[in-house]
Amino acid sequence: MxxxxxxxxxxxxxxxxxxxxxxxxxxxxxxxxxxxxYRTLLGHFRHESGHYYWDRLIRDTTYLDECRSLFGDDTLDY
Structure with missing residues (x-):
């Protein structure tokens, strides 16, 4: 089978x-x-940590516009 x-x-x-x-x-x-x-294992952890902290500290807060002005628009496909 x-x-x-x-x-x-x-x-x-x-x-x-x-x-x-x-x-x-x-x-x-x-x-x-x-x-x-930073395309390394450490770079991967750094990238994934950014997702975690963004979800915990930025998403759905008043900091969203400031974050986008500093790091770029996360809704655009890169």
Whole structure:
């Protein structure tokens, strides 16, 4: 019986997108293309921490306009 997973995953291999994400050469290529100096594990934690604090301290408060003027409009797709 098939599990619904791709054949490579059923064979014990990582899914292709995950392989790309952990490949050092691919990470460096993406870092160059996206001008993200902090595209590292620490940078990822910093980014996710920003989401947490934004939800706790900024969203639905009087600070929203000030935050957007300082950091940019979070409703626009970048």
């Amino acid at each position: 098939r599990s619904g997973l791709s054949p490579s995953v059923e064979a014990g291999q990582s899914p292709a997108p995950l392989k790309k994400e952990v490949d050092s050469a691919e990470q460096e290529r993406m870092r160059g293309e996206m001008p993200e100096r």
